[in-house]
Amino acid sequence: MTGTIFLTTTLPYVNAAPHVGFALEAVQADVLARHHRRRGREVRLLTGTDDNSLKNLLAAEAAGLPVQEFVDRNAAAFEALREPLSLTFDDFIRTSTDPRHRAGVERLWRDCAADIYRSTYEGLYCVGCEHYLTDTTTCPDHEAPPQRVAEENWFFRLSRYAEPLREAITSGRLVIEPPARRNEVLALIDGGLRDFSISRSRERARGWGIEVPGDPGQVVYVWWDALGNYVTSLGYGTGGAAYEKWWGSGDGRRVHLAGKGVLRFHAVYWPALLLSAGLPLPTEILVHDYLTVDGRKISKSAGNGAEPADLAARYGTDALRWWLLREVPQTGDADFTVERLVARANEDLAGGAGNLVSRVVTLLGKLGGAVPGGEPLPVCAGVPSAVDSALAGFDFRRAAAGVWTIVEEANRYLEQTRPWELLRDGDTGAAGILGRLLATCRVLGRELEPFVPDLAAKISHQCTPAGGTLPPLRPVYPRLAVE
RNA sequence: GGGGCGGUAGCUCAGCCGGUCAGAGCAGAGGACUCAUAAUCCUUGGGUCGUGGGUUCGAGCCCCACCCGCCCUACCA
Numbered sequence: 001m002t003g004t005i006f007l008t009t010t011l012p013y014v015n016a017a018p019h020v021g022f023a024l025e026a027v028q029a030d031v032l033a034r035h036h037r038r039r040g041r042e043v044r045l046l047t048g049t050d051d052n053s054l055k056n057l058l059a060a061e062a063a064g065l066p067v068q069e070f071v072d073r074n075a076a077a078f079e080a081l082r083e084p085l086s087l088t089f090d091d092f093i094r095t096s097t098d099p100r101h102r103a104g105v106e107r108l109w110r111d112c113a114a115d116i117y118r119s120t121y122e123g124l125y126c127v128g129c130e131h132y133l134t135d136t137t138t139c140p141d142h143e144a145p146p147q148r149v150a151e152e153n154w155f156f157r158l159s160r161y162a163e164p165l166r167e168a169i170t171s172g173r174l175v176i177e178p179p180a181r182r183n184e185v186l187a188l189i190d191g192g193l194r195d196f197s198i199s200r201s202r203e204r205a206r207g208w209g210i211e212v213p214g215d216p217g218q219v220v221y222v223w224w225d226a227l228g229n230y231v232t233s234l235g236y237g238t239g240g241a242a243y244e245k246w247w248g249s250g251d252g253r254r255v256h257l258a259g260k261g262v263l264r265f266h267a268v269y270w271p272a273l274l275l276s277a278g279l280p281l282p283t284e285i286l287v288h289d290y291l292t293v294d295g296r297k298i299s300k301s302a303g304n305g306a307e308p309a310d311l312a313a314r315y316g317t318d319a320l321r322w323w324l325l326r327e328v329p330q331t332g333d334a335d336f337t338v339e340r341l342v343a344r345a346n347e348d349l350a351g352g353a354g355n356l357v358s359r360v361v362t363l364l365g366k367l368g369g370a371v372p373g374g375e376p377l378p379v380c381a382g383v384p385s386a387v388d389s390a391l392a393g394f395d396f397r398r399a400a401a402g403v404w405t406i407v408e409e410a411n412r413y414l415e416q417t418r419p420w421e422l423l424r425d426g427d428t429g430a431a432g433i434l435g436r437l438l439a440t441c442r443v444l445g446r447e448l449e450p451f452v453p454d455l456a457a458k459i460s461h462q463c464t465p466a467g468g469t470l471p472p473l474r475p476v477y478p479r480l481a482v483e
Numbered sequence: 484g485g486g487g488c489g490g491u492a493g494c495u496c497a498g499c500c501g502g503u504c505a506g507a508g509c510a511g512a513g514g515a516c517u518c519a520u521a522a523u524c525c526u527u528g529g530g531u532c533g534u535g536g537g538u539u540c541g542a543g544c545c546c547c548a549c550c551c552g553c554c555c556u557a558c559c560a
Contacts, residue, residue, distance in 0.1 A: 181488090191560095260487095292553095329497095357519090415523065477520080478520070
């Protein structure tokens, strides 16, 4: 089977605190990481922050803070998501401060030298978008007048890579999931790929960013910079065995998660750079759609996005993770509301799994004597493969639903066998039934681990005998109320 | 302007290559049970499948046009 799996999230730019939209991607990546680790594969999960965006600089100015201090503070907020979201990333890279990064970006630049040339660019540039506009009015996204810019820049010969990219995608060497996104990329390539500018003048970048090797007057385009993290974090450019192990050898899987808005950068620009540098391509790009909050588009700059750390503090990590995984469809945007978060948690986590554990443990308590053993219910046997196939297709909702069949079946089994009646009548059949249910709950605890790790641990603990008896019953998941 | 994706029961969504595909969950209604976190289990779903055409023996599922939402992208391909 495949050996290593290198998973990455995109690097959010840190012009503001993290919102649920990023939490979605982080949690998805974490579930994949946990899942594959459980299957015995060697996993490395990377996340981090894009500090070098000009947007960060502007946000810092607006906040009246020195840019480095500003990005330090926000980056810390992203890294601090580890606890509230129960993330298990193995590495966190920051593009402005990580010693691995700058050297790696420079190396990547040099390795692509054959495709880099100098030319003049003139056009209208939107600072908010970090790219040029052709319209003369205002940027529709930022409602700000673009700036007229004419300068010498470095360009990358993207036009040369249309065919190799198409081949990589159609051959399946580079998988883009879901298929609709793959088609979108193919259509994009069919539409023609133009060379693009990969540097900005130092003045326009306000000196913020990574200097172009050998050209102090230019700063590396922030996307080149940011995308590079996928290899610079592994020591590409600074040596170290990690790069060869996780990327350079071409073995194993190299999996990027990314939002639909940055598809082009991940599925076209980035592979082209790798091709140019003679490096292996990612094996998969998993594209998710967006979240809205209370029916409105999330806007970091407007600050109306729900904050994941805050949500986790209020409603718990499990509730947040479960909502993101169980409720967000693979295709199509999903609307986040606290009401939905709470409803889903109460319905599934409290009323479903939590209540199941309570009834099983309580009944076992009435049994007296030793904790009975038993085989898990038949439904358990099919769950691992159902989860495998759902996750292989990047379908978290289907995966979560697959695990949930255990809860449904167990509650139904309880209802059908009615062990409380047997206990009342002194029928010894109750022990066997409860033994099977207890074993089933333990399987549930195991299978739930990638999705809701905290709850999973509680279930496992509550259902595992220690010293011949079960731990005293403590509800594994109390009901929530909307605050 | 171009490309893409969505628009299916009150709500959130499944519906692979066209023929039990008109569905699930929640909400609502009725019932059962009492081991449990007013939880659980059973029964109950007549909604023009965005709109209008078309192809077909037969279309949410194919084609065309249009409307709405979102993503990307751009000037005359």
